[in-house]
Amino acid sequence: MSTNVDTGEIAHFDRLAATWWDPRGEMGPLHAINPPRVRFIEQACAGLKDKRAVDVGCGGGLLTEALAAKGATMLGIDLAEAALAVARQHAGQSKLAIDYRAIAAEALAAELPGAFDLVTCLEMLEHVPDPESVVKACATLVRPGGTVVFSTINRNPKSFALAIVAAEYVARLIPRGTHDYAKFIKPSELTEACRAAGLHPVALKGLRYNPLLKSGSLADDIDVNYLLHCRKDPP
Numbered sequence: 001m002s003t004n005v006d007t008g009e010i011a012h013f014d015r016l017a018a019t020w021w022d023p024r025g026e027m028g029p030l031h032a033i034n035p036p037r038v039r040f041i042e043q044a045c046a047g048l049k050d051k052r053a054v055d056v057g058c059g060g061g062l063l064t065e066a067l068a069a070k071g072a073t074m075l076g077i078d079l080a081e082a083a084l085a086v087a088r089q090h091a092g093q094s095k096l097a098i099d100y101r102a103i104a105a106e107a108l109a110a111e112l113p114g115a116f117d118l119v120t121c122l123e124m125l126e127h128v129p130d131p132e133s134v135v136k137a138c139a140t141l142v143r144p145g146g147t148v149v150f151s152t153i154n155r156n157p158k159s160f161a162l163a164i165v166a167a168e169y170v171a172r173l174i175p176r177g178t179h180d181y182a183k184f185i186k187p188s189e190l191t192e193a194c195r196a197a198g199l200h201p202v203a204l205k206g207l208r209y210n211p212l213l214k215s216g217s218l219a220d221d222i223d224v225n226y227l228l229h230c231r232k233d234p235p
Contacts (some may be wrong), residue, residue: 002121004106004130010080017230020086021061026175030062030123033216034142037151037227038066040205041120041216044229045147048072051117054141056105056134057124061087061098072118076100077108105137114143122151122227125190126183139197144234148199151207151227159224171217192213199230 019025023032042048042180049071055064058076059085068074068091076098078084084100091098101108105121125131131152137149153163160181191201205227206219219229 001021003052003163004104004128005079006127011084015082015211018086020062020083023062023091027060027062028214029211029216031068033207033209033225034062036065036120036216037063038070040227041118041149042070042227043068043071044203047119048118052115053118053120053215054108054116056119056121056138057127058087058100058128059083061090063120063134064098064100065091065094065096065120067118067120068098069090069094074098075116076085077103077105079104103136105141109137110139113140115144116141117143119146119148120140122149125150125152125185126179130183131183135190135193135199136197139194139199142232144232146232149193149227149233150190150194150230151225152190153179153225154223155186156180156223158185162224162233187222187226189218194228194230198232200233201228203229205229219228 002120017026035222045051048067051072053067053072055074056077058064058078061076064074064076076087079102081102084102119142121134121138125134128134142148153159164179164181194201204222206222207225207227208219209216
């Protein structure tokens with residue numbers, strides 16, 4: 001198993017495994033932001049049909065299933081075993097042929113370099129000790145000319161107020177302890193890590209959640225949640 005693992009984070013998401021597919025439960029905000037995430041990804045790779053893709057940090061498979069339903073051949077990887085069990089069960093119920101593996105991104109990159117047209121890594125970088133290692137692994141996994149999409153949380157007073165204080169303690173939209181402010185990543189830091197890994201940043205977009213309407217949307221504001229589309233340049 002990779003050393004780039006926070007066992008506390010894995011245990012936290014394993015505890016939430018049973019709630020992954022309940023849109024009215026603790027994962028409700030994730031269900032709300034999933035459609036705009038999928039739209040962004042679909043546009044970034046000019047359609048998903050017949051694309052070979054890997055979803056890094058797939059959790060219970062919300063994004064993985066949505067991409068598979070659009071025609072992508074999906075592999076979902078995570079180290080939270082209970083979440084993977086839920087993902088496998090739900091994929092079976094949905095009659096979607098998705099492969100799920102308990103393997104770290106770095107280990108998969110060593111096994112399958114350049115094997116994927118699309119690599120997604122959403123809401124995962126802020127939960128590992130060494131996000132740059134994951135970025136490098138994603139860059140290794142994608143083929144030259146392929147697409148990589150990341151999403152994470154910006155690090156500033158606004159993101160602390162909204163993503164932690166408001167979301168976890170005031171509105172209780174997500175479980176307490178989900179986020180650690182020190183692990184939030186500024187867009188400048190992520191784009192620098194991507195360039196260092198051989199990825200070319202193409203587009204940056206904000207991701208907004210409306211707790212009153214319980215809906216998600218893409219936005220120009222990248223102060224809190226944001227998506228980054230990168231392309232791997234040919235050698």
